[in-house]
Amino acid sequence: MNIKRKVKFFLQRAIRGFDDSVTWDMQDSFHRWLLPRLERFAEVTCAYPMRCKSHKQWLKELNKRVDQLDCIVNINEFEFQDRSYIPKKVLQKWIKNGVGDSSINAGAYDYCVADFDKWFGKNIGELWW
Secondary structure, eight states, X not given: OOHHHHHHHHHHHHHHSSOGGGGSSHHHHHHHHHHHHHXXXXXXXXXXXXXXXXXXXXXXXXXXXXXXXXXXXXXXXGGOOXXXXXXXXXXXXXXXXXXXXXXHHHHXXXXXXXXXXXXXXXXXXXXXX
């Protein structure tokens, strides 16, 4: 990165708290921002939603989602090997059509991200204590 760009981003961070680089991929930037906050939330929460039978059940759900978000943030999509997110019929079709492993991994990653985003959107109102 050249010096002019470094200075520009430094000034943007100083003035508005973030620089233009985080707007390149908003989903990735948001997931990276959210991960440490969701981890901390799971550590400090003392309440749970009414739909859960217990605090223990809520913590189990939160920890599952923290682990999922950690994978989203820290594993390259072409190396993401958890194919459990791909619907069975879709996976069978891909394998039958000779889709390569790295493409299947990327597809699994996309399904994982969609699953997390759907959960987060549905449950954001329950993320308080």
